[in-house]
Amino acid sequence: MTDTSSAPILLLTGASSGIGAALAAAYAARGWRLVLIARRAELLEQLARDCGLAPDDPTRLRLIAADVRDTDRLRTEADTLLREWGCPQVVIANAGISHGVDLSQAEDLDVATDIMDINWAAALATLAPFIAPMRARGSGALVGIASVAGVRGLPCHAAYCASKAALIRSLESLRVELRPSGVKVVTISPGYIDTAMTAGNRFRMPFLMSPAVFASSALRAIDTGRAYATIPWQMGLLSKFLHVVPRAVFDHYAGRYGRKARKENCEPCQAMTRRNRIRRGGKSSR
Numbered sequence: 001m002t003d004t005s006s007a008p009i010l011l012l013t014g015a016s017s018g019i020g021a022a023l024a025a026a027y028a029a030r031g032w033r034l035v036l037i038a039r040r041a042e043l044l045e046q047l048a049r050d051c052g053l054a055p056d057d058p059t060r061l062r063l064i065a066a067d068v069r070d071t072d073r074l075r076t077e078a079d080t081l082l083r084e085w086g087c088p089q090v091v092i093a094n095a096g097i098s099h100g101v102d103l104s105q106a107e108d109l110d111v112a113t114d115i116m117d118i119n120w121a122a123a124l125a126t127l128a129p130f131i132a133p134m135r136a137r138g139s140g141a142l143v144g145i146a147s148v149a150g151v152r153g154l155p156c157h158a159a160y161c162a163s164k165a166a167l168i169r170s171l172e173s174l175r176v177e178l179r180p181s182g183v184k185v186v187t188i189s190p191g192y193i194d195t196a197m198t199a200g201n202r203f204r205m206p207f208l209m210s211p212a213v214f215a216s217s218a219l220r221a222i223d224t225g226r227a228y229a230t231i232p233w234q235m236g237l238l239s240k241f242l243h244v245v246p247r248a249v250f251d252h253y254a255g256r257y258g259r260k261a262r263k264e265n266c267e268p269c270q271a272m273t274r275r276n277r278i279r280r281g282g283k284s285s286r
C-alpha cells in the first residue's frame, strides 16, 4: 500500500510492550496507519523501527507518550486525530496493569484504585470519543482487552478481577446500545500470555501463549466483529466452566490457586503461594 492517506486507521493504547506491541506489529504488517499510545516513548519508537516504519513519519504514525489516566489528554488527542486523519476503523483499549492486593493493608487501597482507573475508567475514556463518529459513519470496531480473570473473583486479585469484570459488563452495555448502528463492540479476554505482566508469576500458567500468536487470533476476532472472544480457546472452555461452577466448589479450588504478588510483596500471598507449591509437590512452571 503506497498511498497511505487512505489506509485504515488503528488507535491502540498500551502499545509499548506485550500484547499491545504484537497487535501494533500485526496491523503495521497490513499497511494500516497507527496511533500508538503508552507512557514509554522510547519503546514506541523502537516498536515503529521494528515494524519497518520511521518513528517520525507523519503519514503512517502518531506516537503519543501519555498516561491513559489523563483522560483530558485522551480526548484532546482524539479530537486532533478526528480532525487531521479522520475516524479510526479500529480502536483498542489495551493498556492495563495487574498487581495482587491485600485489602487488609491500607496502602493497597491506592493500588486497587489505580488498577480500576487504568483497566476500567481509562479503557472507557479511550473508546468514548469515537462512539459518535463511528455511529455517524455506521462502521468501525471498539475493542477492549479484558481477561479471563474477569469471570470470577480470584484470591488476592480483588482489584484486577473487578476491573476486568467491570470492563466486560461496560463493553456488553455498549455492544447492545450500538447494535443497530453497524459499529461492532468486541471484548477479547486473554488467558495467559507471555508478557512482562506474567513474567513474575510463580504459579503454573496453563496454555501460555506468545503475544504474536495471540495477536493473530485477536485480529480474526476483530475482523469478524465477534462479540466476545477468549484466547486461547482452551481458556474459553475453562472460563465457561468457571462461570457456571457452584460457589462452594469454586471457593474450595480457587483458594488453592497460585496468587499474583502484591506491588510491594505481600507476605500472606507469598506464604499461600509457598504452601500451594508444597501441596503440589513443588511443581511450578515458572
Ligand SMILES: NC(=O)c1ccc[n+]([C@@H]2O[C@H](COP(=O)([O-])OP(=O)(O)OC[C@H]3O[C@@H](n4cnc5c(N)ncnc54)[C@H](OP(=O)(O)O)[C@@H]3O)[C@@H](O)[C@H]2O)c1
Pocket (backbone or CB within 6 Å): 013, 014, 015, 016, 017, 018, 019, 020, 037, 038, 039, 040, 041, 043, 066, 067, 068, 069, 094, 095, 096, 097, 098, 118, 145, 146, 147, 148, 189, 190, 191, 192, 193, 194, 195, 196, 197, 198
Ligand atoms: N499477559 C496476560 O496474560 C494477560 C491476560 C489477561 C489480560 N491481559 C491484559 O492485556 C493487556 C496488555 O497486557 P500485557 O500482558 O501486554 O502487559 P504489559 O506487557 O505489561 O503491557 C502493558 C501495557 O499497558 C501500558 N500501560 C500501563 N499503564 C499505563 C498508563 N497508566 N498509561 C498508558 N499506558 C499504560 C504499558 O505501557 P507504558 O508502561 O509504556 O505506559 C504497556 O504498553 C492488559 O490490559 C492486561 O490486563 C493480559
